[in-house]
Amino acid sequence: MxxxxxxxxxxxxxxxxxxxxxxxxxxxxxxxxxxxDPAPAPDPAPKLSWxxxxxxxxxxxxxxxxxxxxxxxxxxxxxxxxxxxxxxxxLLSADVGVEATQHLIDxxxxxxxxxxLTDASQLRAALKAELVDLMAPLERPLDISSNKPFVxxxxxVNGAGKTTTIGKLARRFQAEGKSVLLAxxxxxxxAAREQLAEWGKRNNVEVISSQAGDSASVIxxxxxxxxxxxxxxxxxxxxxxxxxxxxxxxxxxxxKRVIQKVDPSAPHEVLLVLDANIGQNALTQVKxxxxxxxxxxxxxxxxxxxxxxxxxxxxxxxxxxKQAVPVRFIGIxxxxxxxxxxxxxxxxxxxFA
Numbered sequence: 001m002x003x004x005x006x007x008x009x010x011x012x013x014x015x016x017x018x019x020x021x022x023x024x025x026x027x028x029x030x031x032x033x034x035x036x037d038p039a040p041a042p043d044p045a046p047k048l049s050w051x052x053x054x055x056x057x058x059x060x061x062x063x064x065x066x067x068x069x070x071x072x073x074x075x076x077x078x079x080x081x082x083x084x085x086x087x088x089x090x091l092l093s094a095d096v097g098v099e100a101t102q103h104l105i106d107x108x109x110x111x112x113x114x115x116x117l118t119d120a121s122q123l124r125a126a127l128k129a130e131l132v133d134l135m136a137p138l139e140r141p142l143d144i145s146s147n148k149p150f151v152x153x154x155x156x157v158n159g160a161g162k163t164t165t166i167g168k169l170a171r172r173f174q175a176e177g178k179s180v181l182l183a184x185x186x187x188x189x190x191a192a193r194e195q196l197a198e199w200g201k202r203n204n205v206e207v208i209s210s211q212a213g214d215s216a217s218v219i220x221x222x223x224x225x226x227x228x229x230x231x232x233x234x235x236x237x238x239x240x241x242x243x244x245x246x247x248x249x250x251x252x253x254x255x256k257r258v259i260q261k262v263d264p265s266a267p268h269e270v271l272l273v274l275d276a277n278i279g280q281n282a283l284t285q286v287k288x289x290x291x292x293x294x295x296x297x298x299x300x301x302x303x304x305x306x307x308x309x310x311x312x313x314x315x316x317x318x319x320x321x322k323q324a325v326p327v328r329f330i331g332i333x334x335x336x337x338x339x340x341x342x343x344x345x346x347x348x349x350x351x352f353a
Contacts, residue, residue: 050340055350057304057332068093069124069352077120079112087127095279097314104130104313124352131348135316139344140326142269142297144178144233149226151234151259151266153219154299155252155289156273158189161301161331165273166235167199168331168339174203178232183222184209185255188239196237215239215251216258223262236267252292271328273299282311283318286325297328300342304332309351312342 048056068090072083084105091101107130108123117123144150152169156162163186170180182200184207186192193209200207208222219236226234238255259266270293274282289295303309312327319325327342 050337051346051350053338054332054340054346055353057338058309058347058350059304069127073120073122073124073127079117079120079123083120084109091310094310095314096310097280097283097317100134100310100313100317103134103317107133128348128352131313131351132344134313135344135348137324138298138312138316138327139342140297140324140328141341142328144173144269147263147265147268149181149223149231149234150268151223151236151263152269152271153236153238153255153259153267153293154271154273155238155293157275157285160273160275162186162273163192163195163199163237164334165271165299165301165329165331165339166196166237167203168336169235169329170199170203170205171336172339173233174205179230180205180233180235181222181226181229181231182207183219183234183236185215185219185222186237186239187213187215187218188251192237192239216255219255220258220262223259223266227262250292252289256293269296269328270294271297271299273301276300276303276309276311277305279311280314283314286315286319290319290325295325297326299329299331299339300327301331301339303330309347312347 069087072086072090077083087108088101088105091104092098096104104127108126111117111126111130112123115122117126144152154162154166166182170182173180180203182196182205184193184196186196187210193207193211197207197209199205208218208225210218210221213221215238219234219238222234222236225231236255236259238252256267256270272286272289272295274285276282278285286295286298298315300312312330315325315327329339330342330347331339
């Protein structure tokens with residue numbers, strides 16, 4: 001009996017082996033299918049709109065400005081002299097400047113009396129409205145349809161982002177179907193020609209430059225070339241310099257005189273590129289460059305840095321009323337799409353978001 005059991009135990013289990021082979025084959029097949037079937041690619045992150053990028057870019061300003069304003073205008077807070085004094089401090093800390101701050105405080109006082117406001121929470125919307133009214137004269141989009149070629153001269157101190165702005169404007173005008181020519185007129189700063197040439201390559205735009213010629217002659221040649229070839233827009237770089245360098249400011253005046261020999265109406269736009277991080281020094285630069293060239297517009301760059309966006313309100317109070325020098329474009333980053341026309345309502349909305 002025990003021998004029988006022993007013989008049964010040592011018999012190969014043919015059926016079991018067959019089943020095991022089938023199971024192993026199925027498992028291998030399943031494993032192989034899983035291995036070769038790639039996981040679905042994740043959906044790309046949605047592209048942010050300009051309003052969203054502006055809100056993000058102005059986050060440093062908003063953290064200083066909007067959060068403190070919200071604290072002042074909390075529900076139940078009283079409208080009194082202490083509130084006005086604290087609001088004045090907030091506005092000055094946001095680079096709004098003395099003139100613009102006084103203007104806004106006076107306007108708010110007037111609203112409180114006219115509308116008989118008693119709760120500080122009502123002042124938030126009032127402050128937004130007054131900021132929009134103050135900066136509204138600065139919103140004037142650039143129109144390049146009046147001349148061909150339309151000659152735009154760009155000025156600005158070294159480091160303001162002038163060359164980068166030229167590259168972004170070139171791409172913008174190309175997207176509008178315009179042909180563009182660049183003039184490397186910054187013969188004062190080392191490597192300026194090379195930097196502009198790189199932007200020319202990136203945008204597939206020709207750059208007129210010279211190793212020996214001065215700024216005026218380079219821009220003169222570029223305008224002549226553009227006229228002969230039917231180019232729509234000439235973007236003329238000029239030397240970065242400080243307003244205190246009087247001999248260099250005189251060179252700027254020379255550039256304007258020389259190019260008017262080839263086109264008496266040129267330049268059709270004179271843009272000053274301003275680094276928003278310089279705060280109230282922007283007022284001095286605008287005054288000095290305007291005296292040298294007669295500015296027609298401003299480009300405010302680097303608002304996404306340590307800048308306090310209130311400086312645009314300061315510019316509006318000083319230059320936006322009687323002597324309107326509009327802000328044509330604002331920049332919040334290095335991307336080609338991060339330079340957009342200044343629109344006051346969306347700018348103020350981003351400050352208070």
